[in-house]
Amino acid sequence: MPLHIPTPLIESRPLSLSAGRPVWLKLEALQPCGSFKLRGVGHACETHHARGALHFVSSSGGNAGLAVAYAGRKLGVPVTVVVPETTTERAKELLRLEDASVVVRGSSWQEANEHAQTLLGAGDAFIHPFDDPLLWTGHASMIDEVAQAGCKPDAVVLSVGGGGLLRGVVEGLQRNGWQDVPVMAVETAGAASLHAAMAAGRTVELPGITSVATSLGAKRVAEQALACTRQHPVVSHLVSDREALDACERLLRDHRLLVEPACGAALALLEHPEAVAAFGNVLVIVCGGATATLEQIRAWREAC
Template sequence: MTLHIRTPLIESRPLSLAADCTVWLKLEALQPCGSFKLRGVAHACEFHHARGAKRFVSSSGGNAGLAVAYVGRKLGVPVTVVVPETTTVRAQELLRLEHAEVIVHGQSWQEANALALSLMGDDAAFIHPFDDPLLWEGHASLVDEVAEAGIKPDAVVLSVGGGGLLSGVVQGLQRNGWADVPILAVETHGAASLHAAIEAGELVTLERLDTIATTLGAKQVAEHAFRCTQQHPVQSLLVSDRQALEACERFLLDHRLLVEPACAAALAVAYEASALASYRNVLVVVCGGATATLAQIQAWRAALEA
């Protein structure tokens, strides 16, 4: 029995009308801890637990850490999560609800990650939020479920932060014989490390992050994710914070499901008819996110408008 659930795959009438094509939603926001992260994290944690790990340590802006905390509670293994100072109070509360030890450190994920690595001991397993083959293997299962449903999309739309989801979806597409299905990889302008790498032809470290989509906040995308763009058809797209926030509110109205701006970056592309004009059948990964509240999203919107 797996710790993640088989999530619904539904046709979205509102998005299909907006995009002028058939839009399918893989509702990863309905995972028990609120995001797709559970697929890969559970796979990694169970792997290390079977080999004797007595403690899990992770670094995360929220969702990956929440997945580690959830799995740790289910397996009876203590968890320490180091989060950067940009992590929302809501995210920290959710981590503590899962009985995780929460340490707040640094202005960026990179600083939090460095501290997390220093906390490792012989009995601990480090669970990376996005850069680990075990994670990609677990994330790939969401494509397996789409294939089992008998629906082959013309394109897949997903959000990119560190690149774990992108890496897993590429693996899933390729192992299901769908190497011809392109991915539309979406970032916000203020956290576009994959876009910068593609433009430069090599990994780029952003000087700073400037986005309300904090869970996309990796200054450098994983090397494997960048290599995926060279081995699989991947188109990099950028949206504004405003577009992501508008997509949050519109998706809540259309599907009664609240997602984070990081997830809504992909939805923002789907709400723009021109972006999907050349496709007939599109899969959007609703990656989820449990750490934002409606009040916070509305406050961000008000601040941008001011």
């Protein structure tokens, strides 16, 4: 059995009414560690474990690190997660609950990632948070589940950080013969590395991340994420932090499910009816997120 679970696919009546079309939610927030990351990370960890890995090392102050820690505990493999100084105490607490060793290094994910590479020794496997074909293959399984439910969407809406979810969903769409289903790729304005890359025609490094949606905070999107925008219909959209936070509160009110602002970004696109006006059934990947509390979300909202 894989480490991830099949997640519910539900029609959201409140969102369908406001968007003027059926809106379906793939509830990846219900994965055991709180986000879709477990699909790809679990697949990668199981693969490396089968190859004899004795220790997993990751660099993530959020959901990818939590997924590695969960997978390692389930597989009986020790885990070290290197997190940047900006990582919340809540996130570090969750990592330790999964028995991971937590190392704090650097002011950004990039610096934490560089340090993580220096820790690798014989028998260790590095689990990248977003840029690895093993992850994409694992993430694609959520589209397999949608296909098995017999619900072909007319468009898929998802959030983009480093691009692992985007790359995995496109892989899933294509392997199910849904090459004609476009992806609405949503970022917050302060963490828009894919948007910048699509505009420039190449990956570019953002000067910094200014969004509260820190789980989207990759300053440079993965090369393969940009490449898949040339192989599949992908439309880039930007929303504000305030819109993402409002969408988090709305999902909590409508469906009793708390997610991070990074997930709220995708949900916020539905507040722009023109963005989905050309489509019938719209599928939103509710990617989740375990590190933000309701108090944090409301504090960020007050500050916007």
